[in-house]
Amino acid sequence: MYVILTSKPGQYRTEAGNDITVLEAWNYYLCGRLRACFQIGELHKETRVRVIEEDESGVINVVPSKFLERFDSYEAARRELDQLCSYGGLDARLEPASATSHIKQA
Numbered sequence: 001m002y003v004i005l006t007s008k009p010g011q012y013r014t015e016a017g018n019d020i021t022v023l024e025a026w027n028y029y030l031c032g033r034l035r036a037c038f039q040i041g042e043l044h045k046e047t048r049v050r051v052i053e054e055d056e057s058g059v060i061n062v063v064p065s066k067f068l069e070r071f072d073s074y075e076a077a078r079r080e081l082d083q084l085c086s087y088g089g090l091d092a093r094l095e096p097a098s099a100t101s102h103i104k105q106a
Contacts, residue, residue: 019047
């Protein structure tokens, strides 16, 4: 089973736990501006992911993986990301990112 974790610069970042192996990461640009980072991960068993607010509060939410959209294959997760860039002819693109780093404020 595969999941897509999302982080948004300046808003929040999502961290995979030990039971999710991050396979790759992509930066998502819309109209030339970094909007999100997506990580495709393999879910080994039910777990929790940390969602950390990047404002001054630094609130940490722990979310059960059962609430994440799941994909039967890596290819299905990748197609989901590709659809994001082909929606409505927008100036959108994905660029490879480091699977082990988090978004830094641009």
